[in-house]
Each structure stands twice: as C-alpha cells, then as structure tokens.
Amino acid sequence: MKITIGDVAERANVSKTTVSRILNGNYAHTTEETRMRVLKAIKELDYRPNALAKGLKSMRTNVIGIMLSNLKNPFWTTVLEGVEDTCHELGYNLMICNTNENPEAEEEYIKELQMRQVDGIVVNPTVKNQELYKKLVDSKYPLVVINRRIPNLETNNVIMNNIKGAYSAVEHLLHNGRKKVAVVVYATDYVSTWKERLEGYCLAMLRHGFSKEEFRILELEQETDSQEESIIHFLQTYPDTDAIFSTNNMITLHVLGALRSLTLHIPNDVALISYDETIWAQHLEPPLTTVRQPGYHMGKMAAQILIQTMSKEGSESKAPPATIVLEPELIIRKSCGAK
Amino acid sequence: MKITIGDVAERANVSKTTVSRILNGNYAHTTEETRMRVLKAIKELDYRPNALAKGLKSMRTNVIGIMLSNLKNPFWTTVLEGVEDTCHELGYNLMICNTNENPEAEEEYIKELQMRQVDGIVVNPTVKNQELYKKLVDSKYPLVVINRRIPNLETNNVIMNNIKGAYSAVEHLLHNGRKKVAVVVYATDYVSTWKERLEGYCLAMLRHGFSKEEFRILELEQETDSQEESIIHFLQTYPDTDAIFSTNNMITLHVLGALRSLTLHIPNDVALISYDETIWAQHLEPPLTTVRQPGYHMGKMAAQILIQTMSKEGSESKAPPATIVLEPELIIRKSCGAK
C-alpha cells in the first residue's frame, strides 16, 4: 500500500542508497541524469519519506517540544506563535504540551517527549521539579527555559526584565501623583517572575521615598476561584488605596471586576496599571496602561537558540549556555490619569 | 549510551520478546516472577522505550496533529486546550500547526504530518484545498474537520450552529427595539461559518418583517489592516444605524475602536452584540452581550471522535462519518440595552 524508498529505487532503476542521497540533497556524487530519473519516480509515485524510519536511523527527528503552563493566557499563545513560526521556517515540527502548572503533568510530558525522541524542548517550567531539570541538563538534553529562572541551572534561558518592567510601572503611578500604591501578585514562593515583579515594586517605592511600612502587597493564590473576593476584601481593608499595580493580565481582569463591584472609578478613585499588553486593553474604559512584553519575540528566540544548540551538538564550537533578557515597554494610556 | 530493550532483556535474563510483551501489558503468557524481574530491570535502568522504533514497527504512533488557522484568536486557544486535554487523557501526544489561513501552508503541514505518521488530524480547514481533503478522505486517512463545513466531503465534522447563534443575536437586538441593524462579517466567499452567520442575520430580519432592502451588510477583508476604517466609513454612510451584530470577536475589537472614534455610545447610540464569549467581554463598558460557543467542548469532541475512529480502523463496526452540531448560547449583558 504505502510507497517506500524501495519502490522509488525500483522504478528509477537505482539503489535505495542513491534515492536516499538525492532525498537528502547529497548531490555531490550523482549524475544529473540519474537525479532526474529519481526525482521523476518520486513525483510519479507521490512518495513521502517515513520520518519515523529516518529518525530511528539518523537519531534526529526535526521535532521539538514546547511545554506551556497555561493555554488560557493570551500571553502564552503569543509565545507559542513565535515558537511555531520559527519551527516552520526552520523545517521543524512542534509537539505541544500544556502542564497547567502541574509538576506531575510536567514530569510525564518530559518523559513522553523524550520517548518520542524530540530533538529539544522549550519549557516554561513549573519550577517545582528542580531535580528533573538538573538531570536533563546534566544529560546534555537540549533545553531552553523561558520566562522563569531556575536557580543554579546551567541552561539556555530567555526571560523578561521583570524588575525593570515593574519598576517603571510603579514609577509611572508615582509620577502621576499617587501616594497609596498597592501591588497584586501571585504567591511568590517559587516563581521568579512574581518575585521579580514584586521586587520592582518595592524598589520603586523605596527609591521614591516610601518606607517598607507603606508597601501594600496582596498575594493571590493562583489556583483558587476567590481571587476577586480577595481583592475586594483588600480594598475594603485599605480604602484609601489610590493606585493598583497588577502584575499579570489575568489578575487585572479580577481587579477590574473588584473595582466595578465597589463602584470605584478608574483613574479618579484608583489608577490601574497592568502587566501584559493584550488585544483588549485599549478597548477598556478607560483604555488601560500596560507593560508590554515581547512574547512573540521570546518564542522566536527560544526556538532559534534551541535549534542552533542542537545542530552544534558534539562539536567543539558549542557556546556555553546563555541567559537572554528581553526588555519590557510601557504603553501609556488613560488608566493612570496621565495627560 | 541509550538504554534499549536489549539492555533490559539482558539484565532481566529474558528475551527482548518477553520484555516487549510486558511493556505492552501482554501479561497473558508470563509468569508473575519473570514479570517482576523485568519490571525491576526497567526501573533500575530507567528504561524509556523509543517511540520511533515502536511506531515504525507497529504502524501507530499515538500522535495526532491539529491544524489551526489563527493562534491569535482566543477562541482557537480554547479549542486547542480541549484537544490537548483529551490527547493527554487518552495517551496521545499532539503536534501543532498554524496555517494562518494560508492554503499553501496548510498543504505543507498535511504532508509533514503524514510523513511523521501521525495517526490522524483535526483541522480547521482554510477551505481552499478541496482537492486535498478529498484525497485524504478517499485514502481513509483519519480526519476530523472542525468549525467549518466542506461541501461534499464525507468525513467526521464537529461544527457550531451558526445560523441559530446569529439568528438569536439579531432577534435579541430586534426585541430590544432596534430598527436599523447592521451586520459585520468577513468575506463570505469560502467559509461556511461566515456564510451561515450572515444567513442567520438575514433570516432573523426577514422573519421580523424587514425586507431585503433593509439589510445592512458590511463585508470585511480578513487579511487587511484597514478593518476599523471600513467600519467607520460604513457607519458614516449609514449614520442612523442603531445596532451592530459583530460576527467574530476580532471584528468586535475593531467595531469598538470605530465606535470610539465616532464617539458613539453603547448602547444609547448603537447596540452591540458579538459572536464569541471572551474573558474580557464582561469587563468592557458596558459589559458586552455575546454569543458563546462551546470551543473547549468542540476540541474535546473532535479529538475523541478522531481517536475513536482510528482505533476502529479496519474493523467492520466502523461507523459512517457523522456531523456533530454544537449549540451556541446567548449571554445577555448590557450592550444591547436589555433590562
């Protein structure tokens, strides 16, 4: 039923080797004439090489895997697009995994990807499987970690400058005359992203003459359904809050809900600035000031670096793992009362 | 370097055959004792079967492919999540392709997936490769088409009831006293989705006593950057428009922009109803009335049907291709002036 390289060889009256060589652009030792004959046979039979067999033999699949933590967040879709585009350009296919921040799922997926012999993995790690990553890196498995830092892990890393993004957000609030600035962030236990954005907040406050006692920090549990209630409760506890720095676009949606419940007006009562530019931010009332992150670019870079690393496998010229830090950009609209 | 089934066999003092049998749950002909020995060896060596070799031999990879047309639209991410979850539950992995509505890319991707021997494909087709789909179906390649109908194609199909969704949206507008109802839709040449939503609009208008001459239809080019301008121009041409039915969440964003430019107020000046519920719809001012589509469910169903079809391969009990139609749901908020 299925056409194999043998069928092509037979039809073109050559050996499988010759066909294989031509398939792989190995023209060096082939007559123009036989090449044509083989190409013709391939076309006539509509032959498609079996990537499984090829991969089994050559130890390379030209497939990479991506492990994301939350497909619901449009930021990740943007990253995914960057990775996918790059794969397509470079002749790779992409296997996708959604860990949902679940470390067990993460571990399973890694195993699955390895069994499928993917050439490398791009991962936004749950950061709860330190051992696992270490083992991967030690075994020289091509890996690019994105968006989060894993302490003491020597691997390629593409991340965002969260401290700067948070700093400039809070500074923007302060420059617009806000005095009681709160920050809403996910529990910072593990994830560097949240830690760093909180740090940026603290830094900006301190540098602008505020004391530690004036920090207003609300930590949210990411898993729970009561995020909006928590925000409402927080705002009732500190009713003079005049600005909120929301460190994530999903949190922002909850802040918006809370503000509406309390009939607090933006920016008159409370200024709001949010991490992550989204397609809808400009259409809110008032249009939302945001910190834009180059998600697509992060995806592209991660995939490029991964593929580059893989192709240098074994050679001496292998560059040591590097960390690339991408810069955020403040998009000023109306939600902070800026003129 | 790599551990193979041979290593396990050696360590457990059995043949590869026995190991293979145990790996595949073929316990029927195995002693409890040898099974234990093999399992122990597998654990000790941390053995991972090579899925390539397995697939090459068994002609099944337990991988399916999904081809989406636009990763930027959160609707598709929801569908993707449904597909991915189902794959994970059922022991499959997922290969992702983003066609961007480009028929050439679509054709390439299909070839790639086939070369990689994926067991089946879920696709939101560009609908410009009719020949291709036909060939696929004729060759019995497991295929589930989602969200769009392809004329005369005998394959499994999971779609939405677009006529009903559009009808109920327009009816809602009419019930709220609107008289000059416009619809904004993508060019309807190929895609059944847009055709059907437009049809729902026409049907609702006709049934409520309007004539064909009173239809206000704006067709947008999906590829272009001037969608907002087109809407503005349209609204200037028909300044007495008092309601807009937007047939897609991306279009809605442009409508919102246009309305803002023209300082038209929702719902006082113009009522707005939009296809696709989104995470931000409820946070707009006023909160947006939408037609919700069960995207996650569509993804789940598509994957389930595909995998089910595949496993019945060759058997007599193979059910004929079916079309499953999922129902939309109107989510009434404030943007149409409903009490």
Next chain:
DNA sequence: TTGAAAGCGCTAACAA
C-alpha cells in the same frame, strides 16, 4: 511460558 529471527523504512560505511 519463552525465545529466535525476520523485518518495519530508512541511512551510511564500505566496496566496487
């Protein structure tokens, strides 16, 4: 109950 051996479709070292 277990194993030997053939072979899935491809690549590559070596020979011609």
Next chain:
DNA sequence: TTGTTAGCGCTTTCAA
C-alpha cells in the same frame, strides 16, 4: 558514480 549490506529499536510470527 553507484550499490551492498548492516543495522537503528522495536514487534510479532513461529517454533520450542
């Protein structure tokens, strides 16, 4: 310039 041959790691038929 081209072909022969030996596997890649697994499953499966057939024999023991």
